[in-house]
Amino acid sequence: MRITGISTHVVGTPWRNLTYVLVHTDEGLTGVGETRMLGHTDALLGYLHEAEANHIAGSDPFAVEDLVRRMKYGDYGRAGEIVMSGIAVIEMACWDIKGKALGVPVWQLLGGKVNEKVKAYANGWYTTERTPEAYHKAAAAVVERGYRALKIDPFGTGHFELDHAATAYSVSLIEAVRDAIGPETELLVEMHGRFSPATAIRVAKDLAPFKPSWIEEPVPPENLKALAKVAAHTDLPIATGERIHDRYEFRELFELQAADIIQPDLGHIGGINEVRKLAATAETHYVLVAPHNVGGSVLTAASLQLAGCTPNFKILEHFNDFADSEIKKVVKGAPVVGEDGYFTLSDAPGLGVELDVDAAAEFPQQQARFDLWAEGWERRQPKGAK
Incomplete structure (x- = not known):
């Protein structure tokens, strides 16, 4: 062939x-x-x-x-x-x-199944007014949908520093979300590489009472020693890795013991087997794997193939029930999060999905723009949209 x-x-x-x-x-x-x-x-x-x-x-x-x-x-x-x-x-x-x-299925070719189901966490659900009341309502809807984990960046346009008022407001959003989802649902806090180490450490202390399962990318990704400084001053688990594009670059991260969860993106780091190799190295450092997944249903399906055969796999990100849910129709056999908040692994050959080219043509390429430093970025809407 x-x-x-x-x-x-x-x-x-x-x-x-x-x-x-x-x-x-x-x-x-x-x-x-x-x-x-x-x-x-x-x-x-x-x-x-x-x-x-x-x-x-x-x-x-x-x-x-x-x-x-x-x-x-x-x-x-x-x-x-x-x-x-x-x-x-x-x-x-x-x-x-x-x-x-x-x-x-691909998971069979990579060593066979060790996980029957894979926990999902929701993202893209907080495209609403940035208030405690609105976030409380939106978070409750995520749990009602069946999810047992969700992620949020509550920090507005924060960059390096976050003053007292902005910190207090961001913490109030987290408090509202935790109240909505209860103590058993996992709360994951995204920081998008916004902060200096000192700010990240201070904010982590403010977040600790709400028991997040991780804080993600608390500092910019280029300086792993800065990340290690944060890790040394907080008991909260650290997650990072979506902006590392070669598995060799994770070596220093492991040596510094700067992260508890790594988040390689299968779509940016060379694919399924590259992450499989990385996951094996992570396992020797007692580090969990939770891939970054801001793609559609094919990337989700590929990530699930990896999840099926990876002992140290923690959880998988999923946007497509909340942001652009209509695009799920471009893929036949798209993975679905069940009422229990988990994906069930497919036994179908290959990735278990097929691209519907005709349906894909209904969503032509756009001048897509996503600016994490702009007011209202969390709404994921065109500039000027209400």
């Missing part, structure tokens, strides 16, 4: 463009991969066009390791977010083809 070519399909919303890639073979089997770029969708498409000619076309989709190696190192330049995202969508699609050809 050989790859004959690829086709790309961008599903657009005002705040995110989702890139789906179909990998075609000479035996009629087609695999699908997905990633979500922030402001770099056209750059990704350009890279894939070149990579198709240089590396992908003519390759054996079963030889996943070889194709990944050639795409990563064959152009000599150091692979960054765009290249690793391009590798990821092709890699996912090859696993999809391999599973379909053999008639088994």
Whole structure:
């Protein structure tokens, strides 16, 4: 079997463009991969066009390791977010083809199932007025939907510092959410790399009474020693890793013992097997894995294949019940969060999903914009929308 070519399909919303890639073979089997770029969708498409000619076309989709190696190192330049995202969508699609050809789900090819179900946490649910009352109501609706975990960034446009009034207001939002969801539902607090270490440590102390299961990316991702400083001054678990695009870069994070949960994005770090390797290293450091997942149903399905065979897998992020829920229809067999707040692993071959190209065409690429430093960013709406 050989790859004959690829086709790309961008599903657009005002705040995110989702890139789906179909990998075609000479035996009629087609695999699908997905990633979500922030402001770099056209750059990704350009890279894939070149990579198709240089590396992908003519390759054996079963030889996943070889194709990944050639795409990563064959152009000599150091692979960054765009290249690793391009590798990821092709890699996912090859696993999809391999599973379909053999008639088994990808998790079976990666060692077999250790988790029957995977806990989900909701994100994108707080696209409402930024008040304690509105957040209380919205959080209660998440729990009523069945979720037993949710995440929120309550810090507005905070950057490095957060004054007393802004801190108090942000904490009041967390207090309202905790009151709405009760003590047993997991509360995950996103910081989006906003703060200096001193501010992050101070805010973490204010959040401690509400027992968050983690604080995420409390400081910008470039300086891991700054993250280690935060970890040394809080008892709250630290989660990070969505903006690390190569598993080798996690080495220093593990050495510093700066995180308790890592959050690689399968769509940005080279795909399923790259994260499988990373998860094995994390396990030797007693670190849990909770992938970043702001994509659609294909990326979710790929993340679930990893979850099925990973002993130290904690939980999976899910946006698509609350933000842009209508785009779920572009994928047949889309994973669903059950009434108990868990995904059930699919036994279908490959990734267990198919892209509906006609449905995808109903959501053309947009000039998607997501600015975490702009007022009202949490609403995930076009600038000026009410």
